[in-house]
Amino acid sequence: MDFSLDPEIVALKKMVRDFADKEIAPHAAGWSERGEFPVAVFRKLGDLGLMGMLLPEEWGGMDAGMVAYVAVMEEIGRADQSVAAAWNAHSTIASLPLALFGTEQQKENWLRPLAAGEKIAAFGLTEPDAGSDAAGISTRAKRVDGGWVLDGAKIFISNAGTPMTLGVTVLAQTGVGPEGRKQFGAFFVPTGTPGYGMGAPLRKLGWHALDTRELTFTDCFVSDDHLVGDPVNGLSQFLTAxxxxxxxxxxxxxxxxxxxxxxxxxxxxxxxxxxxxxxxxxxxxxxxxxxxxxxxxxxxxxxxxxxxxxxxxxxxxxxxxxxxxxxxxxxxxxxxxxxxxxxxxxxxxxxxxxxxxxxxxxxxxxxxxxxxxxxxxxxxxxxxxx
The missing domain is CATH 1.20.140.10 (Butyryl-CoA Dehydrogenase, subunit A, domain 3)
Incomplete structure (x- = not known):
């Protein structure tokens, strides 16, 4: 039974440690005190290929696997938890639904810039009255000609309001099945979409440099090509990620x-x-x-x-x-x-x-x-x- 890491992962881990010691750790206290999201660091993480570690190579990712990802997380989180938390949210729940269930065009439009680190993204699940009970969400998506209209609110959403945010994937109720069970879909809502609003950064006990906000959707229209995956199985898709x-x-x-x-x-x-x-x-x-x-x-x-x-x-x-x-x-x-x-x-x-x-x-x-x-x-x- 071999517990040693592959030499490639060891080298990657050392590279990230050197980067984190130089570019993150010396500035972490200042970012935390100012509540500042460090855009420049995320650009550099993109230059190192680390913003798409779990994403397919054909879309600009590294497809490095979870062991390599954990090794890198050890070094980023050791330097600063806010940066690591933002990187984590972007790399997993914000990007993986697009990678797993998005269309080719969605991947080209949204996944590729996320993998390159040109942009970051968010995932909107938690609501004021739903979190652990994911099926209890009340945000709704109503089918209309050519797309969907979203109404509702999300809270505690990370990465939604940074200067480099591309958008948020929102889980919403799309209907009720024949047995009375709720149906859900996931929708990518680009930043700046009419009807999509966000509150000021929330004041938190920790993770002060992580952008965390409440999001609102009021008659927010997105076209059909913004639906990510199945319009009735969005919750199970999210659980896969x-x-x-x-x-x-x-x-x-x-x-x-x-x-x-x-x-x-x-x-x-x-x-x-x-x-x-x-x-x-x-x-x-x-x-x-x-x-x-x-x-x-x-x-x-x-x-x-x-x-x-x-x-x-x-x-x-x-x-x-x-x-x-x-x-x-x-x-x-x-x-x-x-x-x-x-x-x-x-x-x-x-x-x-x-x-x-x-x-x-x-x-x-x-x-x-x-x-x-x-x-x-x-x-x-x-x-x-x-």
């Missing part, structure tokens, strides 16, 4: 936990109390040992889920497990790191304070921890009954 999203958020949690661990070890080797570095005290050493063990356990859960995806093997359970565990490890390790930093960790100018603030959302976004446990238990029980 959700498993890679879960693995990627698990990798985001892993990157945060690794960053928090590194900051704790560094500070423990600098801070002195009672005439000694605090890292020489057993209480601190034991904290670091527990943190490192959990980070390593999370790492291999995440990479295994990614490997299964690359092998085209069933991975829904493993993706949910990785997302659940890595997100909760990120919170535990970030908290322990703040404890090791003491009063300095509570100050906003300390790097660990930013990671600590960013950690909680990992247990909420891309399916809450409670939803992951539902998914895992259902699959485990189903396996036991075979």
């Amino acid at each position: 959700l498993d890679p999203g879960r693995v990627s958020v698990a990798a985001l949690g892993l990157s945060l936990a690794q960053a928090a661990l590194e900051l704790a070890v560094r500070y423990a080797g600098q801070r002195k109390q009672f005439g000694k570095h605090i890292g020489s005290f057993q209480a601190i050493q034991h904290k670091i040992a527990d943190m490192a063990t959990e980070v390593e356990a999370a790492r291999w859960m995440v990479y295994r889920a990614a490997w299964l995806a690359d092998q085209k093997l069933p991975n829904r359970k493993e993706a949910a497990m990785a997302k659940l565990y890595a997100s909760e490890v990120a919170n535990r390790v970030a908290s322990a790191s703040v404890q090791i930093h003491g009063g300095y960790g509570w100050m906003l100018e300390s790097p660990i304070s930013r990671f600590y603030s960013d950690a909680k959302i990992l247990e909420i976004g891309e399916g809450t921890s409670e939803i992951q446990r539902n998914v895992i238990s259902r699959l485990v029980i189903a396996e036991a009954g075979r």
Whole structure:
């Protein structure tokens, strides 16, 4: 059993680490303080070919696979979680539905500039009264001559209002089937479409440099060629793209936990109390040992889920497990790191304070921890009954 990464992925990981150390980490605190989405960094990520890592080569992507994607996420997220979260949303739920279900023309018009990093995109699912209950969305798409009219609202949508946003793919109810079940479709709505509005950037506990907004659709007309995939199976199509999203958020949690661990070890080797570095005290050493063990356990859960995806093997359970565990490890390790930093960790100018603030959302976004446990238990029980 070989746990080593391919040499190509090792080289890619090193390249991204060097880039992140130079272009992201030194500026992350300033972006966070100003709530600034760093357009220039995303342009450079595009130049490196990283904005289309999971997209087919024929549309300008790298088609590098999930293991390579996780390796890159480790390095971007280790430098800054806001940049990593925006890159993640763009790379998975915003781009994959177009790649999986879009027409050739849709891919040429929208997927190609997304893969190149010329533009980024968003996906609109969550609403004020629907999130974990995805089937509860109330945004509607009404069939009219030549297209569809959208009415409704979305909230907590990432990447929708940046200077380089191309548009948003919106999940909307399209009708009711013969058995009374709701039907859903996905529609790509370009930025600037009449009837499509957005609120000011939302003020958040963390991810301050990530653009997050409420979106509104009022008599918003899109032509037939903006329907992505099947007009009645849009929800199941979205769920198909959700498993890679879960693995990627698990990798985001892993990157945060690794960053928090590194900051704790560094500070423990600098801070002195009672005439000694605090890292020489057993209480601190034991904290670091527990943190490192959990980070390593999370790492291999995440990479295994990614490997299964690359092998085209069933991975829904493993993706949910990785997302659940890595997100909760990120919170535990970030908290322990703040404890090791003491009063300095509570100050906003300390790097660990930013990671600590960013950690909680990992247990909420891309399916809450409670939803992951539902998914895992259902699959485990189903396996036991075979």
